[in-house]
Amino acid sequence: MVEDAGARSRRGPYAGAAERRAAILEAAFDVFAQHGYTGGSLQKIADIVGMSQTSLLHYYPKKSDLLLAVLRRRDAVGDATLPAGGEPTAFLDSVLQQARANETVQGLIELYTVLAGEAVTTGNPGREYVLQRFAGLRVEYTHRFEELAACGRLRSGISPDAAAASLIALWDGLQIQWLLAPDAIDVASNLESFIDAIVLPPTRKG
Amino acid sequence: MVEDAGARSRRGPYAGAAERRAAILEAAFDVFAQHGYTGGSLQKIADIVGMSQTSLLHYYPKKSDLLLAVLRRRDAVGDATLPAGGEPTAFLDSVLQQARANETVQGLIELYTVLAGEAVTTGNPGREYVLQRFAGLRVEYTHRFEELAACGRLRSGISPDAAAASLIALWDGLQIQWLLAPDAIDVASNLESFIDAIVLPPTRKG
DNA sequence: GTCTATAATGGGATAGAC
DNA sequence: GTCTATCCCATTATAGAC
Numbered sequence: 001m002v003e004d005a006g007a008r009s010r011r012g013p014y015a016g017a018a019e020r021r022a023a024i025l026e027a028a029f030d031v032f033a034q035h036g037y038t039g040g041s042l043q044k045i046a047d048i049v050g051m052s053q054t055s056l057l058h059y060y061p062k063k064s065d066l067l068l069a070v071l072r073r074r075d076a077v078g079d080a081t082l083p084a085g086g087e088p089t090a091f092l093d094s095v096l097q098q099a100r101a102n103e104t105v106q107g108l109i110e111l112y113t114v115l116a117g118e119a120v121t122t123g124n125p126g127r128e129y130v131l132q133r134f135a136g137l138r139v140e141y142t143h144r145f146e147e148l149a150a151c152g153r154l155r156s157g158i159s160p161d162a163a164a165a166s167l168i169a170l171w172d173g174l175q176i177q178w179l180l181a182p183d184a185i186d187v188a189s190n191l192e193s194f195i196d197a198i199v200l201p202p203t204r205k206g
Numbered sequence: 207m208v209e210d211a212g213a214r215s216r217r218g219p220y221a222g223a224a225e226r227r228a229a230i231l232e233a234a235f236d237v238f239a240q241h242g243y244t245g246g247s248l249q250k251i252a253d254i255v256g257m258s259q260t261s262l263l264h265y266y267p268k269k270s271d272l273l274l275a276v277l278r279r280r281d282a283v284g285d286a287t288l289p290a291g292g293e294p295t296a297f298l299d300s301v302l303q304q305a306r307a308n309e310t311v312q313g314l315i316e317l318y319t320v321l322a323g324e325a326v327t328t329g330n331p332g333r334e335y336v337l338q339r340f341a342g343l344r345v346e347y348t349h350r351f352e353e354l355a356a357c358g359r360l361r362s363g364i365s366p367d368a369a370a371a372s373l374i375a376l377w378d379g380l381q382i383q384w385l386l387a388p389d390a391i392d393v394a395s396n397l398e399s400f401i402d403a404i405v406l407p408p409t410r411k412g
Numbered sequence: 413g414t415c416t417a418t419a420a421t422g423g424g425a426t427a428g429a430c
Numbered sequence: 431g432t433c434t435a436t437c438c439c440a441t442t443a444t445a446g447a448c
Contacts, residue, residue: 017413020413034327034328035244035327035328036242036244036323036324036327038241038242038244038245039244039324039327041440041441041442042441042442042443043440043441043442051413051414051415052414052415052416053441053442053443054414054415054416054417054443054444055413055414055415057442057443057444058413058414059413061443062442062443063441063442063443110326113323113326114323114324114326114327115323116323116382117242117319117320117321117322117323117324117382118242118245118320118323118324119386120316120319120320120382120385120386121240121241121242121245121320122240122241127386130386131386131387134383134386134387135387135390138383138390155403157399157402157403158399158403162395162396162399165380165383165390165391165396166376166380166396166399166400168379168383169375169376169378169379169380169382169383169396170372170375170376170379171379172375172378172379172382173374173375173376173377173378173379174371174372174375176322176323176326176375176378177340177344177371177374177375179326180325180326180333180336180337180340181337181340181341184341184344184371185371189368190368190371190372190375193363193364193368193372194372194400196363197361197363197364197403197404198403223431226431247422247423247424248423248424248425249422249423249424257431257432257433258432258433258434259424259425260425260426260432260433260434260435261431261432261433263424263425263426264431264432265431267425268424268425269423269424269425
């Protein structure tokens with residue numbers, strides 16, 4: 001985490017190259033969320049941050065660099081990967097908590113939904129990232145469901161990795177329906193029903 | 207369904223204006239599936255069908271017309287809405303059957319996934335269609351789950367409309383994971399596990 | 413670091429000849 | 431119906447002055 005943050009406070013005129021990059025990312029986030037990657041333009045992003053399109057390319061030489069940067073920023077902000085090894089139920093609680101929190105950041109969900117869809121198109125620079133993200137999420141969730149299965153709390157007939165893939169899929173699918181009809185869909189409560197259906201209550205014992 | 211199909215067999219030179227339109231639609235289908243709506247171009251479509259870009263516009267004056275035509279064609283071909291009122295289980299069987307059949311038409315799933323994602327972008331001409339399609343599917347599926355609930359076969363704690371939205375969401379979510387990692391995801395078997403978890407076996411009785 | 417200017421390409425759509 | 435020619439606009443990216 002050290003890197004060369006020394007770019008700041010070195011010389012006078014340009015206090016905040018990092019801030020500039022952050023502002024660009026935020027603008028790119030909004031533009032890509034609203035118009036998608038293909039539909040979003042560097043000019044729009046530059047307009048928002050208040051610089052020329054060419055100046056923007058000074059920070060991110062290619063459009064695809066900007067996409068990957070936006071996708072990676074989501075990691076840091078998006079899902080706060082909770083500490084492993086705790087109560088198995090904590091995992092499920094955090095999923096529902098995250099789902100409810102997501103209702104207040106529609107732009108984030110929009111971004112994710114649009115870019116995930118575009119990721120399957122040929123030559124999309126975000127494809128590998130999205131692919132790896134799904135794979136990583138499946139691995140993580142599978143571990144959690146394995147813990148639950150070890151406690152005998154996963155319904156028989158459902159494997160941990162099937163539960164993982166399905167929970168992720170359900171979540172994504174509910175989000176797109178929610179984006180198109182916010183009043184008709186309650187993402188969190190649907191997830192909760194699903195969880196209740198595949199996860200058994202704890203066995204009685206102090 | 208009569209319309210003016212009489213354009214055919216009227217005069218000599220142009221036998222098959224309808225065939226021409228069909229060929230255009232097929233090409234548009236492929237291009238939009240591969241590149242999305244924004245990323246797909248009229249020129250690519252025209253190249254495939256073997257005509258100039260301007261000739262293409264003679265049949266579909268605007269790009270958005272082509273998108274809507276492609277989306278509507280999906281209705282006729284895609285989901286063969288099975289006859290209502292039969293065995294409640296027939297509905298679930300047809301879902302699984304359709305899911306398995308979809309494995310052989312990856313292009314169709316690609317098209318649907320990409321266009322659904324793009325539909326949430328601002329100004330996308332397909333938004334209303336996709337929105338209505340989700341709403342329509344939810345209504346239809348809700349009815350089927352109401353039938354199951356009437357037989358006491360829907361797990362308590364799950365409402366018919368929640369089951370409907372979740373089944374659709376799960377299906378869509380599994381498909382995008384499948385597109386990115388076909389060997390890691392089995393859409394149909396995941397759907398089956400979900401159904402088994404929320405639908406109870408028939409009560410014993412002749 | 414930031415800009416103007418511009419290259420190089422591609423997009424959707426129109427006009428009009430045949 | 432189909433084409434060529436063209437318009438006009440937008441795009442990403444580069445060159446080079448300051």
